Amino acid sequence: MELIVTDSAHKWFVEELGLESGNFVRIFGKYGGSTNVHVGFSTGISLVEPEDARTTTVIDGIIYFTEQADDWFFTDYTLTVDIDDKLNEPSFTYQ
Numbered sequence: 001m002e003l004i005v006t007d008s009a010h011k012w013f014v015e016e017l018g019l020e021s022g023n024f025v026r027i028f029g030k031y032g033g034s035t036n037v038h039v040g041f042s043t044g045i046s047l048v049e050p051e052d053a054r055t056t057t058v059i060d061g062i063i064y065f066t067e068q069a070d071d072w073f074f075t076d077y078t079l080t081v082d083i084d085d086k087l088n089e090p091s092f093t094y095q
Contacts (some may be wrong), residue, residue: 001065001071002078003027003057009081009090010059017047021061024049027081027092028066029073036094037077043092 005013013019026046033042050056052068064081066074077094084091 001055001066001074001076003055003066004078004080005057005059005064006080006082008083010062012083012088012090013062014060019047019062023047025062025063025064026050027064027079028070035092038073038094041070041073043079045090 013025017025019025024047026048028044029038029048030040030044031041032077034040050063050065050067053065054068054071054072055067056063056065058064080093080095082091082093083089
């Protein structure tokens with residue numbers, strides 16, 4: 001699994017959530033909704049420290065990560081976190 005956070009997504013997280021160096025953003029699978037590859041599950045975020053990080057991406061000291069426990073959701077995919085310009089919120093695309 002690869003986790004890509006675009007510059008515009010990173011900027012959104014910093015501005016909208018008030019993040020700074022040393023903060024953590026957990027990306028996880030949750031029940032309900034859908035993604036471009038999952039039916040009945042969508043992608044969530046929470047601002048918590050990792051317990052058992054699986055994949056991490058660090059930008060300006062902010063750590064974006066997934067947990068080992070969420071391997072079922074992310075395995076075999078590259079996840080790109082970007083911004084949906086129409087909704088002004090993160091978008092999650094799996095490849």
